[in-house]
Amino acid sequence: MEEAILVISEKRMVPSTQLKRPTRLGDEVYNAIYSQLMSRQIAPGGRISVDRLVRELGVSQTPIREALSRLEAQGLVVKAHLIGYSAADQLDSARLHQLYELRLLLEPFAAGRAAMSMTEETHGALIKLAAEMQAGEAAPQVEAYSRFAQLDSEFHDLIARASGNELVQETLTNLHTHVHLFRLFYHARVTADAIQEHQQIIEALTLRDPQAAETAMRHHIERSRGRFANAFAR
Incomplete structure (x- = not known):
């Protein structure tokens, strides 16, 4: 009897073959709507049916409403009672200027702190995101631009988290900086x-050089401000 129990126990311990989980439908729907918002196929301020x-x-409506809720949390979509969903309004010139003033105050600081406290895991994640x-430049233009916006947001968020300053991270996250910026205009040069x-x-983070990291981040944000400011000259 004991031998029989032992055999049964051993059979139960045999690991089963795990199936690969398919891509979630909700993620596919989210990416499709995100792409439409970024390419302005759904115009800023426009109703979303x-x-x-x-x-x-x-x-069905279920994954669409789930995706719209995620986009609402990111600041790309707004929901009004009895009206429904619409795309968030676009930044104006004054708001863009204010946004970059705040970024120049916070992000170089975050990069300098990250250079001193960043883990090897975070460093590897940043290299992977950059790659x-x-x-993604080889992908179709609309798809590549939308995907780049997502990855760029992750890149900057990861540096903010690596700074170890939760208030800086929360402030930058709540600005929804990248999702708004990338809707300003559509250009591969960006x-x-x-x-x-x-x-x-x-490179500056790899050297663990806080001053170089601050300088590199400040240069990036100033160049970014110039690129996106051109959208208002059109």
């Missing part, structure tokens, strides 16, 4: 220049 998205994406941004500047930031 859930029924239209149901027909266009061929899914993904560069590899990604090409930013990729080079990101590399300079990583």
Whole structure:
């Protein structure tokens, strides 16, 4: 009897083959709507029809509403009582100027702190994100631009977290900086220049040089301000 129990126990311990989990439908729907917002296929301030998205994406309302809730949390979408969803309004020139003033105060500081306290895991994650941004240039333009915006946001958020200052991180996150900036205009030059500047930031962080990291981040933000300010000259 004991032998039988032992055999059964051993059989139960045999590991089963794990199946790869498919991409979540919710993520696919989120990415599709995110791309439409970034490329301004859904214009800033424009109404978002859930029924239209149901027909266009061929899914039920549930994953669409889940995706819109995620986008609302990011500041890309707003929801009004009895009206529904609409795309967030675009930045104006004054708001853009204020946004960059705040970024110049906080992000170089965060980069300098990150250079001193960043873990090897975080350093590796930043290198991976930079590589993904560069590899994405080969994708179709609309898809590449939308994906770059997501990765760029992750890149800056990761540096803010690595600073160890939770208030700085929370402030930058709540600004929803990147999702608004990348809707200003659509141009591949934005990604090409930013990729080079990101590399300079990583090099400074790799050296664990806080002054160099602050300088590289400040240079990146000032160059970014110039690129996006051109949107208002059109």
